[in-house]
Amino acid sequence: MDEHIGAEGFRFDYRPPAIRFGASATSELGAELDAHGVERALVVAGTTTGTVPAVIEPVVDGADGRTGEVFAETTPEKRLDTALDGARRYDETDADGVVALGGGSSLDVAKAVRALAASDDRAAAVRAFAESGSLPVPDTLPPLVVVPTTLAGADLTHVAGLRTTPESGHVESAVDGGLSDPRLMPDAAVYDPGLVATTPEGVLAASAMNGFDKGVEALYARAATPVTDGTAMRGLSLLREALPTLRGDDPAYGDAVRGTILVQYGISRPDASTLALVHAFGHGLTTHSSIQQGAAHAIIAPHALAYLFERGPCRRDLLADALGVDSATDPAAGVVEAVTAVRDGLDLPTRLRDVADIAADDLADIAATTAADRLVENVPTGIDTSAAALEDVVRAAW
Known part of the structure; x- marks a missing residue:
């Protein structure tokens, strides 16, 4: 066991929602809403997800009369203006709860809608976001039930991304921020593999890589615990088998969803997070290009894992066990190979130079943004996370 894990005990303060999983689990959505006293939930969904009958109809039907209007206006940009429009729609429809339907973008915007719906002064909340990049979270929030349709693992978390641009009239320059508070954790999460199966193959594959990496980071991050070790290892063992099937003729949606639930369990806590270097690089890359997170x-x-293993143990043996690496194989090389195999099985991009709007001249800026990301604080101690060091990783990926 690495020296940064468990040597002096641990604290695991996690406040998860009720989790419901199963084929046609959306048919029980009404029971979850009823458990939290919701009679008229505003359904917050994407511009596509919220209008596709195969997705929205099971949700509305399963809510058993406990949904009001469908607000199908979220986009991958996670815009503050969208959240403000959603809060106004919440008021106009006399809603008393929120259902978040879709991928990470919809779930993040739904959390912002929830915070703004409960705000006594939305104008002040907008000013606070413009000044600090953080949207205030009121003490009391309406209930939230999430119904994910992707595998990004943005469900069991109390944080959300949010941005605004000068076009909104709120700021003079773009603000990329979000909101974070333990009270933002959903009250319930409903996982239906049938809904996940409706997501376009390419979108689902990219989201799956994002979720998969949450499990990888949960094992090596500084804030890892025996609890998250157990859920992440089981989740990764499911995902390494299930994810490559998503591009085939017999997709293992059920195991993919089970694995995604497990790898994110306990990674977002009031006093800790296990998101680390890979997610910090993800933020750096998406800040400087239009590349999707997955x-x-x-x-x-x-490349990030190879860099970590060159500079410290980073629990390579535990990762090797979770990823089914042969015990006779060099654990570090085996883990990198296993992660690469999952990536290739999902038919995802392999080089930064193939991304249309990333140039070689951008790499230093990407590294600097990554080095300044708060998630690098979760990298094991003793590993250099300076911009100069991380630029070498980005160039290796180039």
Whole structure:
């Protein structure tokens, strides 16, 4: 066991939602809403997800009359203006709860809608976001039930991304921020593999890489615990088998969803997070280009892991066990190879130079943004996370 894990005990303060999983689990959505006293939930969904009958109809039907209007206006940009529009729709429809339907973008915007719906002064909240990049979270929030349709693992968390640009009239320059508070954790999460199966193959594959990397980081991050070790290892063992099938004729949606639930369990806690270097690189890459988060992870993860293993143990043996690496194999090389195999099985990008709007001249800026990301604090002690060191990783991925 590495020296940064468990040597002096640990604290695991996690406040998860009720989790419901199964085929046609959406048929029980009404029971989850009823458990939290919700009679008219505003359904917050993407511009596509919220209008596709195969997705929205099972949700509305399963809510058993406990949904009001469908607000199908979220986009991957996670815009503050979208959240403000959603909060206004919440008021207009006399809603008393929120259902977040879709991928990470919809779930993040839904959390912002929830915070703004409960705010006594939305104008002040917008000013605070413009000044600090952090949207205030009121003490009391309406109930939230999430119904994920991707495998990004953005469900069991109390943080959300949010941004605004000068076009909104709120800021003079773009602000990339979000909101974070333990009270933002959903009250319930409903996982239906049938809904996940409706997501386009390419979108689902990219989201799967994002979720998969959450399990990888949960094992080596400084804030790892025996609890997260157990869930992440089981989740990774499911995902390494299930994810490559998503591009085939017999997709293992059920195991992919089970694995995604497990790898994110306990990684977002009031006093800790296990997101680390791979996710920090993801932020750096998406800040400086239009690359999607999952595609960014696909390219950078093998190189980031190789860099970590060159400089410290980083629990390579535990990762090797979780990923089914042969005991006779060099654990570090085996883990990198296993992660690469999952990436390739999902048919995701492999080089930064193939991303249209990333140039060689951008690499230093990407490294600097990554080095300044708060998630690098979760990298094991003693590993250099300076911009100069991380630029070597980005160039290796180039």
